[in-house]
Each structure stands twice: as structure tokens, then as C-alpha cells.
Amino acid sequence: MRYTTSILLLFLTASCFSQEKYSAETEEKIRQVENSLGSWVSFDNAPPVKLNLLERMKYYRVPGISIAVIRNYKLEWARGYGFADVEEKRPVTTQTLFQAASISKSLNAVGILKLVEQNKLNLDEDINKYLKSWHPSADSGKITIANLLSHTAGLTVHGFGGYDVKDTLPTVQQILQGKKPANSPEVKPAFASGKRFQYSGGGTTISQLILTEQTGRPYDQYQQKEVLDPMGMTGSFYTQPAPASKKDLLATAYRANGNPVEGKYHVYPEMGAAGLWTNPVDLSKYIIETQLAYEGKSSKVLSQAMTQKRLTPYIDKSAGLGVFIMDNKWFNHNGGNAGFRCVYYGSLEGGNGVVVMVNSDNFEVISEVMRSIGSTYGWNEFNRTSVRSLATVPADTLKQYPGIYKFQNITLTVTEKDNTLFIRQNMGNTMQMYFTSNKDFVIMDAPSDNRFENGGLVVKQGGQEIRFTKQ
Numbered sequence: 001m002r003y004t005t006s007i008l009l010l011f012l013t014a015s016c017f018s019q020e021k022y023s024a025e026t027e028e029k030i031r032q033v034e035n036s037l038g039s040w041v042s043f044d045n046a047p048p049v050k051l052n053l054l055e056r057m058k059y060y061r062v063p064g065i066s067i068a069v070i071r072n073y074k075l076e077w078a079r080g081y082g083f084a085d086v087e088e089k090r091p092v093t094t095q096t097l098f099q100a101a102s103i104s105k106s107l108n109a110v111g112i113l114k115l116v117e118q119n120k121l122n123l124d125e126d127i128n129k130y131l132k133s134w135h136p137s138a139d140s141g142k143i144t145i146a147n148l149l150s151h152t153a154g155l156t157v158h159g160f161g162g163y164d165v166k167d168t169l170p171t172v173q174q175i176l177q178g179k180k181p182a183n184s185p186e187v188k189p190a191f192a193s194g195k196r197f198q199y200s201g202g203g204t205t206i207s208q209l210i211l212t213e214q215t216g217r218p219y220d221q222y223q224q225k226e227v228l229d230p231m232g233m234t235g236s237f238y239t240q241p242a243p244a245s246k247k248d249l250l251a252t253a254y255r256a257n258g259n260p261v262e263g264k265y266h267v268y269p270e271m272g273a274a275g276l277w278t279n280p281v282d283l284s285k286y287i288i289e290t291q292l293a294y295e296g297k298s299s300k301v302l303s304q305a306m307t308q309k310r311l312t313p314y315i316d317k318s319a320g321l322g323v324f325i326m327d328n329k330w331f332n333h334n335g336g337n338a339g340f341r342c343v344y345y346g347s348l349e350g351g352n353g354v355v356v357m358v359n360s361d362n363f364e365v366i367s368e369v370m371r372s373i374g375s376t377y378g379w380n381e382f383n384r385t386s387v388r389s390l391a392t393v394p395a396d397t398l399k400q401y402p403g404i405y406k407f408q409n410i411t412l413t414v415t416e417k418d419n420t421l422f423i424r425q426n427m428g429n430t431m432q433m434y435f436t437s438n439k440d441f442v443i444m445d446a447p448s449d450n451r452f453e454n455g456g457l458v459v460k461q462g463g464q465e466i467r468f469t470k471q
Helices: 005-015 024-035 053-060 101-117 145-150 172-177 201-215 219-231 244-249 280-294 304-310 364-377
Strands: 041-043 064-071 074-085 324-326 330-337 340-347 353-358 386-388 403-407 410-417 420-425 430-432 440-442 449-453 456-461 464-470
Touching (some): 024 064, 024 364, 053 064, 053 074, 101 201, 101 219, 101 304, 101 340, 172 201, 201 219, 219 280, 280 304, 353 364, 410 456, 410 464
Parallel strands (some): 041 386
Antiparallel strands (some): 064 074, 064 353, 324 330, 330 340, 440 449, 449 456
16 A cells, blocks of 8 residues: 555545644644654755655655653643544544553553562562462573563563464463464573663563462453553553454554554554553553652652652663663653554653654654654754765766665665665665765665765664675
8 A cells, every 4th residue: 555645635634633722832832843853864064854744654654643742740732643544544533542562561560560569579589489370491590570670681582473363362371481372482591680681572471470470360450450540541451352342442553565464453462561552642641640659749559769769770771660761861662563663751850751653663753753842842862863964976976876786685776866866675665865975875764874885885774784785
């Protein structure tokens, strides 16, 4: 499925559907956010590029997006854009539910820490004390609940792919054992616990089993009554598969090429790691409650002391208990399930925050929205750009570069039009190339430093270089 102009018009219609109106000042902020999306890179000898949200959604083939902004411990505004389901022409509203993916781990940690606060669990106790039906392999050494929540248990299995709605779902024990019908490998130690950070959704799934075996209650029911409902997140749930009564609120998941996920979305029995269905409005309630509890002004679920412990890095300099700490100013988590991407940030002081959720595999549009919000609200941590200088490249030099470049199964196609070069990866978007020297260039869509070298093309991203050979 490729979006056309008619689809963009549908986006425009959907973006205006039953949207709450705010004060003139707030509406102006929303307008700025919608029209100030920007790239990771800027040029000191060219005007800044400001992009429109709906146009970027169309460009990235993102059907729907939902945004909420928090200021001074209150939800300032929330708005949905595009479609929860394109075929049904069902628009995204502020009530539309998205899969929160790994953001689920933040609320999972709240549920576990409530049991710690009730002296039903101990953060520093060996988890074998609490596990009944499954235990980690004998060479695991001592693993604590704090290790599980902070990803310092040395365990394998980064994340989970989910299951088709028609699949037979594995038990949590089968998931941890890596036995069918589980589609993920066994959760086991990669190195000694407590040494360093290694992200593990498998470790979070162990905490899910501990919770159910210690409380004797189904995980989703415990989380609903003890965590979600007390914070006012009454539209959210962990139940997998999703209840039939919620069907009309669920966003359909879409791949990066715009095609829907078969069955509309995957099912995640790894509820603590990936199973939460929610929306930015409900997640804002979690952020605000966390901020108030952190300052001793509320205790709907956790006390001030436990909240501060949760938001304190443990072993790793940025990983707390179910959260990450950025610049000692923000607590956050992001997430990615099949056909869903999302992120939240909450400030440790001042009561500010933001939540962005999309029903797409494309995260870059979220990055652009975050830069726009950072620019609009003066939250400069989110609006950092890499500054470069554009170069004028001779036409004869440019004409050397068009062609097809390959590395394994990745194909880069470089084309020229009116002395401007464009690049496309496989069957993805065609992107303009911005030259910073006769051979070096960047693209607006993703942070990377690229160059033509020895007849080939080198892509450097995240410190890693990949060399493509011209065909």
C-alpha cells in the first residue's frame, strides 16, 4: 500500500476528527509542533528546514500518530492524527489504544516495586527464593529482582516478536524455556549477574512469573487493579489477547512499507515486557503520578522513597528500575512491537513530559516530532542537531556517482536529477543527498555520515562503517 494525495486528504480529515480545542495559546503551540518537524542535521549556510507532520507521516507511510504534552504536572494537550485503521477509515483519537511495547516494562516495575514496598518481595534477594515452576540454569549465580528490572542480570533474549492472533500462545514457563509453541530462545545467562548492563526482555518476563507466583493472581488482573487503575489509567490494560470489547479502540499495526500486520496486530503473552495497550493520555497520568511521588506529593501506588529508588541508576549509569535516565533530567522508555513504535519522557523537576505513539515500524517520524516539541517548548535536549556546511559539488563530479551499490542483501540506488543526487535503500523512500564536500554527504532521514570512496560508497552509522560495492 502506498499513500496517494487522496490518502493525505483523508489524513487531514482524520486529524480534525473530534479533537478537543484548547486555549489560543495552546493551539498555537500545537500548530508550531505540527509545522516544525526537523532533521537530525542542520546546515550553517542554509535556512533551517521545517517540515509538516502530516506530510512526514505520508512520506514515512505512517498511518497514525498520537501525541500528548505535559506541563507543570498537568496534561497540556493531546491530539491524534491519521488513521488507527486505514481500510476502515477509522481515525486516531486521544482514546485510540496502541501497543506500548517495551514501555510496558516501566509499569511492570511499578507493580513489582509495590510488592517490595509491601515486604512481599526483596529487591536484593535471589530470585530462586520466589520462583516455583521455573528456575534459571544452574550457572546463573545469584540474580536479584533489582538485576531483572535494571537489565543487569546478564540474561539473554533482548525482545520478543509476538504471535499471530491465530497462534497457540505459550505459557510464561515455555517462553523462559524456549520450548514450543514459544518462538523465542531460552532465557539464560550470557555473563555473571551484576557486572554490567545488557537489555533483556527475558529478564523482565522472569519478573512477570515472580509476580504471578507470589501473588497467586493473573498478571493482567494484578496490574490493572494495583497499578493502572490507581493512577487513573482506566483505558489501558495488559490482557493478551486484547478483550473483544476493546476492538474498536485498538490501532492496527503497520509495517514500514505501509502494509498492515497480518491479523491486524501481534499478541504478546510476555505481558510485563511488551503487552501493555495504552495511549498517550493514560501514559501521561503515569508520568505525572511518578513526578508527584518523586517529590513526595502523591503516593497512589508507590511512596516517595520507592519512586526515587526506581528513578536512580542501578549499576549502569543510565538504567534505573524499569526506566532510563537521560542527562540526569528526564526519565524515559521507548518501545517497538511489530507495527508499533513509541516513546515517553518525564522531567525529574518541573512536571514536564511528552508521549508519542505510532502504529508503524517507523521510528524516525517520532524523532522528528520530538525535535519539534523540543524546539517549541525550549526542551533543548530533544532538539539537538549536528551542524554541517553544505558544499557546492562540480557537475562533473556528481555524474560519477549514480549507480547501484550493494552490501549483502542491501541495495543502494543513487540517481541524478537537475544536478541533485538522490539515494534509495532497497524499495524504500527516495532521499535527497546533501553534500558537505566533493565526496561526503548526509541525508535528512537518518543520522549517518556517508562518502564515496575508491569507486564504492561507505555508510558510517553509530560508529560502524559498511562498505557498498558499485555494481
